[in-house]
Structure formats: C-alpha cells, structure tokens
Amino acid sequence: MPVVVVTDSSCCLDPEMVERYDIRVVPLHVIVEGRELREGVDELPEDLSSVTTSGPSPAELSEIYARALDDSDGDGVVAVHLSRLLSGTWEAARVAADTVDGPVRLVDSRNTAMGLGFAALEAAKAARGGADLTEVHDRAVTVAAAARTLLVVDRLDHLRRGGRIGTATALLGTALAMKPVLHLVEGKLVLREKTRTMTKAMTKLVDCVVDEASPDALIAVHHRKAPERARLLTEQIAARLPDASEIALSELDAVLGAHVGPGAVGVVVSRR
Template sequence: MSVVVVTDSSACLSPELADRFGIRVVPLHVLTGGRDFREGVDAVPDDLSGVTTSGASPGELTDAYAAALADSDGDGVVAVHISRQLSGTWEAGRQAAQKFGEKVRIVDSQSTAMGLGYPALAAARVARAGGGLKAVYQKAVDVAARGRLLIVVDRLEHLRRGGRIGTAAALLGTALAMKPVLHVVEGKLVLREKTRTSTKALSKLVDAAVEQAGTESVALAVHHLHAPERAAAVAAELRQRITGIGELVVTEIGAVLGAHVGPGAVGVVVCPGDAEEITPDGGPEPSSTSAH
C-alpha cells in the first residue's frame, strides 16, 4: 500500500476530494442543545448562534490512526491537523500517536480551512506517488509553512465568545464596531489591520492576499459563511489581480469554524508553490467546490 494521510474536518475538504486522495477526515464537534454533532457526519443545525465546539478526542484519533495504519499495510500515517493554538486536536493527536511509535507522524499546520487542506492534499499526492513516511511528512510541513490565512469577520462577538481572538483582543469593547482584517501568524489569529466598513475590510483583504501571492504559481481558496456574493466578488478580483493562479476554489466553511467567525465572514488562503504539488488535479485548471 502507501502512507495514509489523516486530517480533521476543519480542513474544508469535500468528501469527494478526501475519498479521491484516500485522506481520512476525523470530525470535530459542534455542541448545542445538549447534543454533540460530528462535523461532516451528522446534520448540524443551520443556526450556529450560541453553539460551542470541541476538537477530536485522543480516543477518536487513536481509532482513526489505527484504521489508517491498517490501510497503509504498515507503511505509516501522517496526521495533519488544525493549529494547536486554535484547537486541542493537535495535542489529542500527539497523545494518540504515542501508541504507534514512529509509524504515526503529527503535523501542526499552524492554520485551518484550506491552510490545513492544502498541506494534507500535497502530502497525499506524495503518498500516492509512492513516497515514504519521511517524504510525506516533510511535504506536509513544507506546504503548511508556505500557506497564509486571512479573514474578515462581520462581527467580533463570535470570536470573543469562543476565545479565539488571541492578540486581537484589543479590538473588543467600543471597537466591536470595527471591521478588522485578521490573519493567522504562528498558528494564532491576530489583527492585521483595522477598518471601519465591510467594503474597506474586503478591499484590504484582497490587497493582503495579492501581496502574499507574489508573481509565482499559487493556489488560492476563498472561504465564506453565508456570504456567497461577497466570496464571489473577492474571487473575481483575485483572478484579475494575481497572474500565477494554479487553482482558485470557493468554499463555504463548515460549522466548527463557522461558529467562531460568524455569518458574513470571508477568508482567503494563499499557498504559493508549484501547482502540481498543492492542487487536487496537479495542474493549472481553476476549479470551484463546496465543502461541508
């Protein structure tokens, strides 16, 4: 067989894409009304106001890694997870991996959404080509280091309630009316720039993505929650301003991330590098998909 890649549901990979590359996706959890919903498995309520979330448990990850290791016929497992600064999933994975010795390697993507999805896909491509455990692990680490996640939220209340606002906490209080551009730095969600209107914030979001993309080949993902028109407008402007797009996908984020960023949020993941190693098709043909 070959090395198997495991990730979690915050990666925003569609079930079809995960199946195609043999990626095992472990669900994160949405908790509401005394019930526990597994993202990507259970029908999560549309209304995410007041919900809480939790990462995958060590037991869930132990089971996932054991199944993946069996599928690999002992070749090994590379597990690429959401930033340890944003979720307890990586730490749970570290605990679970100890049961398997050197056969399970854990990668902190220091990101989420397609900032996690692209490293998982790149690693799976290396595995499918016959790469060994070390090569698959290194590819995930390398692509994760190149990715940048930027996001604009309509309201900071969701991030404040979920405790995910990090060093952007200075925006709270009277600054809740601000429309900030946030980004993930060393795995933490921090303030990049303050703006006063949604229009200005989205403009700054595009500017920042263009700056990060440079002039070489790049994969882009535009994420949103209940804001398809905003996402489409951002994607259209990125297509006009960035010359080296190897892929541009537009996806609606899942419930776990959605519970923290709130309706109206729009994010962009910029991942510079050769299109054939970081895009699902290994080529420059743009595509659009919807992740659940």
C-alpha cells in the same frame, strides 16, 4: 499501500479530493444543548449562534490512526491537524499517537481551512507518488508553512466568545466599529490591518492576498453564509492575479462557521 494521510474536518477539502487520495478526515464536534454532534457525519443546526465546539477525543483519533496504519501495511500515517493554538485537537492527537502500534507522524499545520487542506492534500499526493513516511511528513510541513490565511468578519464577538481573539481586541473593534483584516501568524489569529467599513476591508483583503501570492500560488476563498461577497472577492482576486492557479471557493462548515459568524470571508494563499 502507501503512507496514509489523516486530517480533521476543519480542512475544507473537496470530498472528491478526499476520496481520490484516500485522505482520512476526523470529524470535529459541535455541542448543541448538551448533545455532541460530529461535523460531516451528524445533522447540524443552521443557527450556530449558541453552539460550542470541541475537537475529537484521543480515543476517536486512536481508532482512526490504527485503521489507517493497518491500511498502510506498516508504511505509516501522517496526521495533519489544525493549529494547536486554535483547538485541543493537537493534544488529543499526541495522546492518540502514543497509544497505537505503528509510526504516526504528527504535523501542526499552524493553520486551518485550506491552509490545512492544501498541506494534507499535497502530502497525500506525495504518498500516492510513492514517497516514504519522512518525505510525506516533510511535504506537509513545507506546504503548511507556505500558507497564508486572511479573514474578515462582520462581527468580532463570535471570535471573542470562542477565545480565538483577545477580549480587549474584540471590544476595541466593536467600540470603534472596525472591520479589521485578521491573519494567522504562527497558528494564532491576530490583527493585520484596521479598516472602518466592510468595503474598505474587502479592498484591503485583496491587497493583502496580492502581497502574499506567488505567480503560481494556490488560492482558496471561504465564506460563511456570504456567497455573493465571496463571489465578488474571487473575481477581484482573479483580476489582480491573472496567472494564479484556479481559485477554489467553498463555504465554511459548522465548526469554523460557529467561530467566525455569518458574513465572514477568508482567503488562503499557498505559495509554491
């Protein structure tokens, strides 16, 4: 069997793609009233306002890595995870990789959502095409580095509470009623553009996507409880980038949703 690709549930990959390319997805955790629930496995609450999140344990990752190694018949595993600056998953993955008997190559995508998903998917396609462990690893690194992730949220306090942006930035944005456009830089979420209204933020978000996209870029639009806003955003991007590949549209799952809050929209641009 070819090299097996492992990722985590922040990847936002379509389940059909996961099954087609045999990608192993490790659940992230949502903690509700002291109970630790697994994203994509356990039933999660609709209201995420009071939950906290965590990554998988080294033991969970070690079990999945070991099973993937067995299934690869010794060809190895490439594990592509969300940014180490956004989650403790990377550190747990490093510990887990040292405990299994076989080659596990780790990739810090420095990203999340489809910024991670595109990297895992393209790596899995390379594996299916017969690429060896180094080639699959390098493919994941290349695709992850080419991804640009942009985000607009209704309120900054969700990101502040989870420690994903600084308190000073969050408080300043709240005091000035800002609707900033944020983006991931080297795995960290930072301010890209300042705007005063959601309408202006959406316009600026589309401008940023156009600036980042190559003619044949892969594009994914994400949202949390904002399907109409995401649909309009998708239409605006398609109008500005008529030659782009099909734009994927999906809702963020619980872990990412808990951090960005309802009303958030984001775009991932993966340049070829």
